[in-house]
Amino acid sequence: MACFTNPAISRESLKTILGNFEVIPEHHRLKLWMTAILQLPNNKTQYLKLRKAGQKLDSSVKLLEDDKTGQEPKVCNKVLKSLFAHCSSLRQFNHFNLADFVEPFSSLLVTHELIYFEVMLSILVNWCQHWFDHIPLPPYTLLSMLDIIFLKNHPELYKHLANLGIRAIDYAWRWLTTSFKTIVDPQEWLILWDHILVNEPDFMYYIPLAACKLQSRYLMELSTHSEIMELLHSTIPLDANSLLKEAYQICEATPVELQLNQMHRFHPLIPGYYPTLTPTDLITFHSTENGDLSNLYQFLEKAQETAVEVENVIKEGMALRRYIMNQQEKLFIPP
Structure with a gap:
């Protein structure tokens, strides 16, 4: 020790x-x-x-x-x-x-x-720096990025969920906004957050994908939207060590160009000043060079096609994402 x-x-x-x-x-x-x-x-x-x-x-x-x-x-x-x-x-x-x-x-x-x-x-x-991108709505751009990462790492499971109309916004947002208390045993919850906090903010977003992957055998056997959502929102806790091991593996297996490393790295609060999350500080994207952000969903729809199409989806989706992040770089002014 x-x-x-x-x-x-x-x-x-x-x-x-x-x-x-x-x-x-x-x-x-x-x-x-x-x-x-x-x-x-x-x-x-x-x-x-x-x-x-x-x-x-x-x-x-x-x-x-x-x-x-x-x-x-x-x-x-x-x-x-x-x-x-x-x-x-x-x-x-x-x-x-x-x-x-x-x-x-x-x-x-x-x-x-x-x-x-x-x-x-x-x-x-x-860790929640992109949750406010589309306030008062959920951060659908960030959650779509998770879909792209999941598609790359586990295309079969992703496509099975997508065919039933289930994407990250349907399960990851609930887990994130309840600080994961519903997916791990209460006795292990602080262990999970030890790992989240000691890593850079992007690591947290591999945990919802890891939770799905750990349940993949059961998810692949279910054939309806309601059955899968019932399983994903069940109160049966996952083992924290297994969840973290899977999250680290997905993180390591994700190509650099797909990782969420465009998120700013951790910076501590400073003495005498508390940063705010006011509307002037929020990053909002109403349109892009490639059209409305709903294009992310259109790209993901193509994932039900061939493996070659999957690679094209990822390439197009990440090009749009890079543009979005470049806009953020211009707007973000650190305290």
Whole structure:
């Protein structure tokens, strides 16, 4: 077991350790998330201002029902109100219940409200950086990119799902917006997030594809949309180690030109300043040189044809994606 008490331990060294399927011991997890992994700034003054502003929000924001015993729902709701006060765009999302995403982290962070807020904001800014591309709608461009990656890695399973009208937006978005709490055992959920946070943001998006691949034998035996969706949305948990192993394998097998490495790399929150997710910061794409973004779906429709057509679909889809990402490079101004 690695020496987790070493003050010089870094994100890179932790990534190596976890890549070999070690785990972070529970009594070191919080400290390592705060310091080596997320490098939280502890902006207490700024947070207290947001906390006060959050108390003035109207009742339209979706919070946890405060009917549970203990402090978890109370603290979680304070963090939610502060996030809504800081990032007004979060209130504009029709298909993303922030409470469902934030609540699972309370098991680790409930006794540290400021840390709880900064962990969630860091995740939103980094790992969820493209969730707001088409607000108030889901990020269908990002989710279509997952379809392209899945098509390349597992064309038979992808085409079986696509023939029944099932794509990443039908299952991955739900898993992402509930922080994967529905697909792994609660006892292993933090292990999953250890790996997500120590890797660059793009790694998280291989996990929904890995979850499908692990269930491929059962999915290929089902022949209706409803049967497959019932399986994908079942509450039977997957083994976290198997899920991570599959996600790493898909990541490694995906050609460089298809990877989501155009996402900006992790950057920590900085002292004295919290980045926002306001409409002026969002990346929106109304049209491209190749026409409307619905072309991504038209490209994916062709995947039901021959293997040669599959390669052409990937090539055309990625050309459109590169154009989109180039537009992002022009619009994104880091804080």
